[in-house]
Amino acid sequence: MNGETTYLTDLAEVLWPCGGLLGRGTDTTPPRRDPVPPPRDAEVREYLPVPSAHNPRVILPVTNRYAAARGISAFAQRHSFSERVRTALLATAFSSGLAPLLLRDRLHVGSGRTIEHALATALDRDVVIAIHIGPPRANRKPVLLLLTPAGRTIGYAKIGVNDLTSRLVRAETDALRRLAEARLRDITVPRLIHAGxxxxxxxxxxxxxxxxxxxxxPTRRQLLRCVLQICDLETVREIRLFASPYHRTLANRIAALGDRPEAHALREAFDQLPDVTLPFGAWHGDLTRWNVASTPRRAFVWDWERLAFDAPLGFDALHYELNECVQAGTHQGVQRWVDSGARLLRDPLITGAGLRPEAVSTVMALYLIDLATRYLHDRQLEAGGRLAAVDDWLLPVLSGLGERAVQEALEARRVG
Structure with a gap:
């Protein structure tokens, strides 16, 4: 049993405390851990870990081909031609009934109270689920696609499985409640249906x-409009960096890292930044291609678990751009980001909202310090996060940005 199958069995205990057992297609006797008698209509459920129990990314119901095919389509990343072809082939395999014959690993779930029962009660309707768990990282948690038995989408559910993911689920619940009262002109956010x-x-x-x-x-212009409208979730204030609540908060977060080797470099880079005036507002915290989609007139944004306030304007644009740049490789990508991120912050939409040219490198350095601090607190490296080795790629770039930030501020003073 590898780490992924261990994660899968632990997840089964959370979702199906009545009993879950990994096995093959012919093994249908899960252990009973729940002394409560099952309901009369209870039955043993079978799920397929895809592509396998040793590398699970989605978990799909065996007996409902419509829900399984819908789960493949809903959770697929279709940003390239090969991804679209792979999604189409998998969806066809499930809708035709061939997939259970080709995929041998099974997750057998016993009768009794399950997450499906809880969701059906909360929503007052029959629910079938497909589950996305994604690659290993500290904030990995199950995302459940909720479907009718006929395969029509009802919504999505998230459940915390450890301290970090539980905190994030609660944070997103609070964020969705707050966003329900907000007026975002060109952005649609999910409506909170149930919290419990x-x-x-x-x-x-x-x-x-x-x-x-x-x-x-989103196009570049659509992305920047999103960034500005999210920033405006709270009143944007122009404040000198050292007097801002953000500066105090980030300093405390860095101090809380203690004597970790990376913490010293972050403190040094943070302390050397110039005291420039910045516009501060809200930021989504994880605006990437996986959390936003657009039409020509509207953006749809989800995964609000990292929503935060009193952050420098431009963080969301930098986060989106960094994740785009590193798709083909971390080291080359982050070097491209140093230039492309600066161009985004110098766009007239951003400068028109108050970000001054002499503060661009300071904001970029602050973003990297903030991101590194998040990764270290979340222990992303230990969990296998792809960008979590901050001393390998982030700290070297941060050093150069810090020097550029000081030079930009000095030059602005001379000109002024």
Missing amino acids: EWNGHPLLVQEALPVGDQTDR
């Missing part, structure tokens, strides 16, 4: 956004 607990873990259910073949990744 299951098996001692926080649970939220949100509506599904109308994202699909009619939406695409």
